[in-house]
Structure formats: structure tokens, C-alpha cells
Amino acid sequence: MHAFENSLEHLLAEIEWVDVLIRALVARVRAEQAEDDPFRGLYLSEQHVDALLAAPLGMPSWLTYSAAHNDARGAQLAALRKQLDARRRLSLDAGIDLRLERLRLLLDLSDFDVGVLLVCIAAGLDTRYERLYAYLQDDVTKTRPGIDLVLNLLEADPLKRFAARTRFEADAPLLRYRLVSLFDDPSRPMPLLIGRFLKLDDRVVSFLLGSDAADETVAPYMCHAEPGPPLDALVVDDSVKRGLQGLAHAPSSTRRVVVHLQGRRGSGRRTIARALCAGRCVPLIEVDLERLLAAADFAASLASIDREARLAGAALYWDGFDTLSPPEQRPLLATLLRMIGRGPALAFVASETSPLPSSAFPDVRHVNVTLAPLSAAQRLELWRRAVDGQVLAIDAIDAIDLSGVAARFKFTPRQIRESMDTAASLASWRNPAEAGISVQDLYDACRFHSNRMLSTLARKITPRVGWDDIVLPPARLLQLREICNHMKYRHQVFSEWGFERKLISSKGLMALFAGPSGTGKTMAAEIIAGELGLDLYKIDLSSVISKFIGETEKNLARIFDEAETANAVLFFDEADALFGRRSEVKDSHDRYANIEVGYLLQRIEEYEGVAILATNFRRNMDEAFVRRLQFTVDFALPGEADRYRMWQRILPEQTPRDPAIDLGQLACRFDLTGGNIRNIAVAAAFLAADDRDIVRMTHLIAATQREYQKMGKLVSDGEFDDASS
Incomplete structure (x- = not known):
């Protein structure tokens, strides 16, 4: 006696045992026939009816046929069974993988269940079994084994035969793991259980024949994960790492473990699951629940995925649990929770916000792992x-x-x-x-991967100016550089130097730029964003402020929620419209206006990014906001010297100009802001282009006059005539 060389040899040897069963049953059927009837299976003869009436329930005619024959059949089957079991043990002791045995152990199959699989797979390997099954079932159209035929083949004892019917219940392994499917004879609608027929699932056939390819019906929704890193290599909080190491080294038991990984997308949930599975030497199958919702039969797909995990001896990672949180998905959620509670020994559920009801798993160890944002x-x-x-x-x-x-x-x-x-x-x-x-390259890549949802709520401004483009007093420039340094060295000060433990309020940065329009507030915000390598988002007040009660707060909540992950500088222009002083409550409008300001105070306190508030009227700002500011920069109207530097820098080098232009006179005569000077330079260039000429003093003076008119400033007679002469 020798071991099986491989799994296929063992399978074929087991089918030989099915052959013996079929031969014995065929012999009994032939012995019961009085003569060879060419129309057998097409009608019931009088003799056949009498024989059926004479057979008592629980003692079929084939059991009474030749006691000596039964004894001989039993002895032959017992000898063959003993031989197969001995060779099977030798194979397992030699480390040979027998897939039929692996299937038995993984899915907790009984000897009867294995017999059902063998009877069904025989027809899938050789069509002659279909004709034999049709003969035994007295109908040439019934080529698939029926439950009645399987019971007759596998159980001789009538009491065991009745008990074996429970192996075809929905919760029994054969149907629970979708090993076989039941179908009806079209000519006999709504048959009893023993009148139904069996089909072995194609995935089970391929598995027994040596294939590890996933079931094609669920392959689009799942994948086998790559091996994870060692647990020691994970960058997570020490408490999380200790808990994971405890799970990895815990002794195996029959109690299942469900690990709920809660954190934002990309926070390392998948990496943690892979690392834990690597620590337990268990493969991992990842399932995309969002895509699985589109499956034709959600429950059947779940059962097939569960079977795939058991065949592979793998843990399951259910990604996208939040997609089942809406009320209309509750039936599907209940189905999933039942599957998780009865699934493989280890399962992971990944979500961002949705809680996992531990009451759904009374016999399962439920571990909740909350992944906080990285420090x-x-x-x-x-x-x-x-x-x-x-x-x-x-x-x-x-x-x-x-x-x-x-x-x-x-x-x-x-x-x-x-x-x-x-x-x-x-x-x-x-x-x-x-x-x-x-x-x-690195900073461009970081900006590209920052959360781009904020662009739907605010206007993105690409910084195009630098320190050389802005004209401010040295003290103001120093303040702007201090703002940049605050962000550059925040890790060193807060984390390494320990100030993080001393701060009660947020570690964010909020600055106020106050001054008249055109004095450089927006340009300064661009310079800071460019220096820090961050995107600048200008909040559009028209899309934020709403006349409907509560809508303004909702809009602001969306902005701050997105900004938390956008890695950007928030720029609130005309900030006094949002951050204005709270007033005495005289009516409901005052009350809700104060609620908006209070809400803003709360969100600003919690916000850990960079926020720049710009206002033309500093006195209109609520004092509670002013107290929370880390920086306040006053943008005053430029003096003559600053205006002269602005005039020098405003005209591009490639712009053709008259050398006789007197920038000193322009700076001395006209009290303008940087924004006004920029408008004048652009307007003068267009005037020169229209004249097919270079930029001359006359163009600048004409553009200045237009700017004064736009500003509504009073101009004395002859003022511009004198300047252009």
C-alpha cells in the first residue's frame, strides 16, 4: 500500500468508490425488473404500481433484495473504504496536499457531504455518469443526480437516510458555502426536497482539479493582497502597535476576531491589516464593498467571497463599509454583518466614520482601532x-x-x-x-496630491509673485517672514521642544492683514503661500453667506472640513463681513448673526491650518477673533519713497518705454496705492499699443487721470496738464 502521488489521484480513487455504489444500485434495479421493458421510464406498468404499494415506508424494495447480496456489497465497500482511508493517511503524513481533504477540513464537511460532492463531480468529469444517473432515476432527461438518488447511493440505513436530508438545508455547509445548487425539473414545478436535483459549483470543481483562480462571478470585487510589512515597521501610535502585536501573537482559538479599522482613506488601514495577517502567517483577501453593491445578487456574492476566503485559508478585508450606512442599505448591511459574524477566523472592516455595531457579533471578539491623523x-x-x-x-x-x-x-x-x-x-x-x-518636483507633487475638493468651495490662486515684487516697510516684511517661519519650524517648536503639551487652543496659524484696498494684502498672501509651497484658496463670500438660517454655517463647515486635509492657505478677503462684531440681540436676525460669529470662533479655534483674514476696516472685527490672532499686519498707504519703488518695479523689462519718463514726479504728485499703480501701468501700455508707440509720460498721465476718475477723486484744473508737460 502506498500514498497517493497527488490530489488528482486521490480524487479519482474516491470516484472509484462512487462507481462501486452505482454498480450495486444498478444491480438491484435490474433484479427488481421482471423483464426488459423498452418503454421503462415513460410510463408506470400495473406490476410496477403493485410493487410500489407493497413496499412499506422506511423499508424500500432495494433493501430487501438479497440479504446475501447486501452483505457482499457492504463487505466490498468496507474493504475499499478502509484501503482509501489508509492511503489518505499515508499521503497526509507525507505532506501531500489532498484538496478533497482540505475542502473537508476547511468547510467542516461530513462523510455524507463529501459523498455528495463525489457523486456530483463524477458527472462533470465523465458524461457516462449522466446516462447512468438517468437510468437509475428512470428518466432519460434526468442526467443530473437528484437528492433521492444521492440518498439511495450514500445511505443504506433508512434512519440515517432521513437524518441526511438535513445536509441539504440552507444553513448546512453544502448550501451555505455554495458547494452545490438545487434546481427543479421543469416538468415538475414546486417539487418536494427529494424531487430536486443537484449541480456542483464550477468553482468547487476547478478547486478540486487543482485551480486557485477566484470565482469569476466575484473576481471583479476582490483581490488577494500583497504581503504586508512587519508590525514593528508600522508608523502608528505605540498603543495601536502594542494591540496589534497582541493580536498577532495570541494563541489561535475557535473564537473569531473582527477588527474595525476606523480612519480616513489613505490612513494606513489596509497596511495595518496586511501587517497583522503577515504576523499571523495568514493571507488576506480585500473586498471592495462599493463595487460589490452593483452585483446582481449581493447575498450570493457575499457567500462566494466567504467561500473563496475559506478555500485560501485567508482573512477578509471589507473596504468601503460607509457605503452601507444610508438607511436604504440597511437590509444589505444586515446581510453583511451576518456574514462577517460567521465568516473566517479573522476579518477586517474599514470605514471612515460609520460605527460597527458590536451587538451584531455575540460570539466574536470585536476590536476597534481608531487611526488618528499622523503627527x-x-x-x-x-x-x-x-x-x-x-x-x-x-x-x-x-x-x-x-x-x-x-x-x-x-x-x-x-x-x-x-x-x-x-x-x-x-x-x-x-x-x-x-x-x-x-x-x-517634490513640492509640485505634494500640491497635486493635496485634497482638490476645496476648489469646488473656494477659488484657487496660483502664486506668481515673490518677495522682490512687493513694496512694504522693512518692519512689515519682517512680520511676513515671521509668519512663514512659524509654519516652517512648527514641528521643531511644538513636538521637539514640547510646546504642544502646553497649548490648549489650536496649533493653527491665523493672521490678520488690515489696510485700505490696493495696499498689497492679497499679494502678501500669495507670497506666503508660495514661500511655504502651499496652494492659496480665496474664499468667495457670495458662495458662503446665505440668507437662509443655518446655511452659512453649513457652507463654512464644508470649507473647514476640506481645508483640514487640503494643505492650503485659506484667504478670507473682506473678512469683516464674516468675522464682524457681535451686537446686542434686539431681534431674531441679531441672534442668528451672533450664532454665525460664534460658530466661526469655534471652527477657527479647532483649525490647524493657515488662515489669513484681510479687511479694510480693522475696527469692525470682533475682539474675540483678534485675541486668537498670532499675527496682525497693518498695510498702510505707501509714502513717496515706496510709491517710487512701486513705479520702478511695475513696468516689465520687455516693455518699450521712453527714457524721459519721470517716475519720481509720478510718485511725488499722485497719492496712489500699489493696486492703483498697477492699473495705471497696464492702462498706459494699452494706450501706447493703440498709438503704435512706446510707453511715454503722456500715456501714464492719461491712465492716471482715468484711475482718479474711477476712484471718484476730485482733481484740480490743470493738475494733469502740468504733470504731462
Whole structure:
């Protein structure tokens, strides 16, 4: 006696046992026939009716046929069964994978269940079994085994035969794991249980024949995950890491474990699941619930996915749990929860906000893991890992300040990985010959992967100006640089120097730019955003403020929620319209206006990004906002010296101009802001182009006169005549 060489040899040997059963039953059927009737199966003869009436319930005619024959059949089957079991044990002891045995253990199948699978698969491997089944079922059209035939083949004892009917209930393994499906004879609608027929699932057939390809009906909704990193390599809070290590090293038991991973997309939920499975030496199958909702039969798909996980000995990762939170999805949610509670030994449920009702799993250990946003130190560690192995440009090796990148961009682990990949692609596109990531490539990639949903709520401004373009007194420029330094060194001050533990309020940065229109407030905001490598979003008050009660707060909530992950500078122009003083409550309008201001105070306190408020009327700002400001920068009207520098910088170098233009006279004679001077320079250029001439003093004076008229300023007679002469 020797072991089976492989799983297929074992399967074919087991089907030989089915052959013996079929031969015995065919012999009994033939012995019961008085003569060979060519119309057998098409009608019932008088003799056949008498024989049916004479057979008592529980003692079919084939049981009374030749006791000696029954004894011989039993002895033959027992000998064959003993031989197969011995060879099976030898194979398992030798480490040979027998898929039929693996299926038995994984799905907790009984000997009867395995027999049903063998009877069904025989017809799928050789069509002669279809004809034999038709003969035994007395109908040439019934080529698939029926439940009655299976019971007759596998159970000789009538009591065991009745008990075996329970193996075809919906909760029994055969149907629960979709190993077989039941179907009816079209000519016999609504038959009893024993009148139904069996079909072995195609995925089970392919598995027994050696294939590990997933069921094609659920393959679009699932995938086998790559092995995860070691648990020690995870960048998570120490408490989370300790809990995961405890789960990884916990002794295996029959009690299932469901781990609820709650955190925003890209926060590392999938990585944690893969790492835990690697620690337990268990493969992982990931399921996309959002796509699975489009399946024709949600419950059947869940059962097939559960079967795939059991066949692979894998844990299940259910992604997109939030898609089942709406009330209309509650029936599907209940189906999923039942499946999770009865599924493989280890399961993961990933969601952003939806809670997982622990009451749905009375016999399951439920572990909740909340993934908080990464700290600056954690982001820095992930950036260092992402940079390792990347090719950097020579000028970028020392210039890239990873701590600054980690402080400015509040990225998830996935965003950090994707940003580094994008930076490498940008570098290759910029210079294929010398692929190396530059500082600009990295910042462009980070801005690209910042949350772009904010652009639907605010207007994005691309910074185009720098420090050389703005004219301000030295003290004001120093204040603007201090704002940038506050963001550059926030990780060092808050985390490394310990100030984070001393702060009760938010660690965000809020600055107020106050001054008349045109004095450079928007330009200063652009310069700060450009210096920090962040996008600038200007809040459009028309899309925020609503006459309907409560709508303004909802709009603001959307802006701040998106801004938390947008890694951008928020710029509130005309901020006094939103952050104005609260007034005494005289009517309901005052009350709700004060509620809006109170809500803004709360959100500003919680906001950890950069917010710049600009106003022309500082005195209109509520004092509660002023107390929360880290910086206040006053933009005064420029003096003559500043106006002269503005005139010098406003005309581009490529603009043709008359050398006789007297910029000093323009700065001395006309009291203008930087915005006015810019408008005048552009208007003068158009006047010169229309004259097919270069820009001359006459063009600048004419444009200045138009600007004064637009501003509504009074002009004395001859004032512009004198200036243009």
C-alpha cells in the first residue's frame, strides 16, 4: 500500500468508490425488473404500481433484495473504504496536499457531504455518469443526480437516510458555502426536497482539479493582497502597535476576531491589516464593498467571497463599509454583518466614520482601532522612508527639508507614497537624461496630491509673485517672514521642544492683514503661500453667506472640513463681513448673526491650518477673533519713497518705454496705492499699443487721470496738464 502521488489521484480513487455504489444500485434495479421493458421510464406498468404499494415506508424494495447480496456489497465497500482511508493517511503524513481533504477540513464537511460532492463531480468529469444517473432515476432527461438518488447511493440505513436530508438545508455547509445548487425539473414545478436535483459549483470543481483562480462571478470585487510589512515597521501610535502585536501573537482559538479599522482613506488601514495577517502567517483577501453593491445578487456574492476566503485559508478585508450606512442599505448591511459574524477566523472592516455595531457579533471578539491623523514626527519618518532609494538631483540633496515638508503637508501614508512616486515621474518628464527629484518636483507633487475638493468651495490662486515684487516697510516684511517661519519650524517648536503639551487652543496659524484696498494684502498672501509651497484658496463670500438660517454655517463647515486635509492657505478677503462684531440681540436676525460669529470662533479655534483674514476696516472685527490672532499686519498707504519703488518695479523689462519718463514726479504728485499703480501701468501700455508707440509720460498721465476718475477723486484744473508737460 502506498500514498497517493497527488490530489488528482486521490480524487479519482474516491470516484472509484462512487462507481462501486452505482454498480450495486444498478444491480438491484435490474433484479427488481421482471423483464426488459423498452418503454421503462415513460410510463408506470400495473406490476410496477403493485410493487410500489407493497413496499412499506422506511423499508424500500432495494433493501430487501438479497440479504446475501447486501452483505457482499457492504463487505466490498468496507474493504475499499478502509484501503482509501489508509492511503489518505499515508499521503497526509507525507505532506501531500489532498484538496478533497482540505475542502473537508476547511468547510467542516461530513462523510455524507463529501459523498455528495463525489457523486456530483463524477458527472462533470465523465458524461457516462449522466446516462447512468438517468437510468437509475428512470428518466432519460434526468442526467443530473437528484437528492433521492444521492440518498439511495450514500445511505443504506433508512434512519440515517432521513437524518441526511438535513445536509441539504440552507444553513448546512453544502448550501451555505455554495458547494452545490438545487434546481427543479421543469416538468415538475414546486417539487418536494427529494424531487430536486443537484449541480456542483464550477468553482468547487476547478478547486478540486487543482485551480486557485477566484470565482469569476466575484473576481471583479476582490483581490488577494500583497504581503504586508512587519508590525514593528508600522508608523502608528505605540498603543495601536502594542494591540496589534497582541493580536498577532495570541494563541489561535475557535473564537473569531473582527477588527474595525476606523480612519480616513489613505490612513494606513489596509497596511495595518496586511501587517497583522503577515504576523499571523495568514493571507488576506480585500473586498471592495462599493463595487460589490452593483452585483446582481449581493447575498450570493457575499457567500462566494466567504467561500473563496475559506478555500485560501485567508482573512477578509471589507473596504468601503460607509457605503452601507444610508438607511436604504440597511437590509444589505444586515446581510453583511451576518456574514462577517460567521465568516473566517479573522476579518477586517474599514470605514471612515460609520460605527460597527458590536451587538451584531455575540460570539466574536470585536476590536476597534481608531487611526488618528499622523503627527508631524510620524509624517517625517514616512517621508524619510519614501526618500530612501529615490534618486535626488544634486542640488536637492541638501535643499529638501523633509521636516518642513512633513509640517506643511498633513498627508496620510498613502499620500506620502504617491507624492514621492509623482515627484519621480515629474523629474523623469522634466529631464529624461538626468532623472533626479528636485525640490520643485517634490513640492509640485505634494500640491497635486493635496485634497482638490476645496476648489469646488473656494477659488484657487496660483502664486506668481515673490518677495522682490512687493513694496512694504522693512518692519512689515519682517512680520511676513515671521509668519512663514512659524509654519516652517512648527514641528521643531511644538513636538521637539514640547510646546504642544502646553497649548490648549489650536496649533493653527491665523493672521490678520488690515489696510485700505490696493495696499498689497492679497499679494502678501500669495507670497506666503508660495514661500511655504502651499496652494492659496480665496474664499468667495457670495458662495458662503446665505440668507437662509443655518446655511452659512453649513457652507463654512464644508470649507473647514476640506481645508483640514487640503494643505492650503485659506484667504478670507473682506473678512469683516464674516468675522464682524457681535451686537446686542434686539431681534431674531441679531441672534442668528451672533450664532454665525460664534460658530466661526469655534471652527477657527479647532483649525490647524493657515488662515489669513484681510479687511479694510480693522475696527469692525470682533475682539474675540483678534485675541486668537498670532499675527496682525497693518498695510498702510505707501509714502513717496515706496510709491517710487512701486513705479520702478511695475513696468516689465520687455516693455518699450521712453527714457524721459519721470517716475519720481509720478510718485511725488499722485497719492496712489500699489493696486492703483498697477492699473495705471497696464492702462498706459494699452494706450501706447493703440498709438503704435512706446510707453511715454503722456500715456501714464492719461491712465492716471482715468484711475482718479474711477476712484471718484476730485482733481484740480490743470493738475494733469502740468504733470504731462
